[in-house]
Structures are given as C-alpha cells and as structure tokens.
Amino acid sequence: MVSGLVADREREYREGPLVGRKHTAVTAVCGKIEAELAELPRAEQQDYLASYGLAESGLERLISATCSLQGLIAQPSLRKLYGA
Helix, strand or coil: CHHHHHHHHHHHHHHCCCCCCCCCCCCCCCHHHHHHHHHCCHHHHHHHHHHCCCCCCHHHHHHHHHHHHCCCCCCHHHHHHCCC
16 A cells, blocks of 8 residues: 555664654655545545545655754644745
8 A cells, every 4th residue: 555655764763874863754656646635626635645545645755854844833824925
C-alpha cells in the first residue's frame, strides 16, 4: 500500500540521516499521486486519497511541516491559498 511506503520513507529519514537535527521536518511526497490528484475535481480528491490510505495530500503535509518549522499554524485558508 502506498501510504505504508510513504510512512516508511518518512520514518527512514527521521530515524536516519536527519535524526536529531534542529529545525528540520520530514514529509514524503509521491509525485504520481500528487499529479493524479491535481487532475481530479475537488469533490473527488478526498476519496482518491482515502483509496491510498492517506488523510492529506503531500502538498498539505508539506505546508503543515513548513508552517510548523516557522512556528505558525497551517490554517485551512492558507491551504486554500496554495491550492491544497
């Protein structure tokens, strides 16, 4: 399952070369899923993600990680601004 692969890849980097690094966040993004997701109407995107066992897109996870590093909270309005 893709979500397992994504989680495994994130864990590999969190526990490997990036372990203990301050001001560092890790999130995996699957280009194939993101490209297919971009082609879908908004109404179908959540079902598509769920079919892979994912709750959020890679873009949403990237926005959340970036905001977290900056001490911000990723508000839904911010995600809409970036199309996530």
